[in-house]
Amino acid sequence: xxxxxxxxxxxxxxxxxxxxxxxxxxxxxxxxxxxxxxxxxxxxxxxxxxxxxxxxxxxxxxxxxxxxxxxxxxxxxxxxxxxxxxxxxxxxxxxxxxxxxxxxxxxxxxxxxxxxxxx
Numbered sequence: 001x002x003x004x005x006x007x008x009x010x011x012x013x014x015x016x017x018x019x020x021x022x023x024x025x026x027x028x029x030x031x032x033x034x035x036x037x038x039x040x041x042x043x044x045x046x047x048x049x050x051x052x053x054x055x056x057x058x059x060x061x062x063x064x065x066x067x068x069x070x071x072x073x074x075x076x077x078x079x080x081x082x083x084x085x086x087x088x089x090x091x092x093x094x095x096x097x098x099x100x101x102x103x104x105x106x107x108x109x110x111x112x113x114x115x116x117x118x119x
Contacts, residue, residue, distance in 0.1 A: 006073040012048030012084060021048065021086045030108045032093030035079075036086040046084045047072045054091040064095055071101045078106045 012018055025038035040046070049068050051061045068087050072079060079085055095101070 004073060006069065010044060010046050010072075012046050012086065017046075017084065018048050018050070018086060021084045025084070025086070028108050030104050032090050033104065034088045034090070035105070035108060036088060037080045037083045038085075040082055040084050042082060045076065045079055045081060047079070048084070048086040049089070050086055051089040052091055055089060055093065056091075064089055064093070067095060067098050067101055071098050071105065074098075075102055078102065078109055080109060 012021070021036050021038045025036040028035040028037065047069070049065045051064055053061075055061055055064065068089075072087075
């Protein structure tokens, strides 16, 4: 079961890490969100999630973050490799579940549109 784990080392946790990615990263804009990617020397990618308060109440914001984390945990192959990634959600982001997040990110990063249902 360790294969599907998401250890804290795979998450951006400090303000300085976020600021570095925002300052120097490359932006990929999608429908209601932006992926900001910065190449790193680590053999794995790390994820940070930024959801604006304008997006909704705490329940909605936390649900969005949970679904994005789950998508990253189960489908790391659709995210850029060896990068620090900030998933910045804008207020117009429409969330219909993990499959919607997967399709949006896969379309943005150029992954093929085949997906096995694991939700």
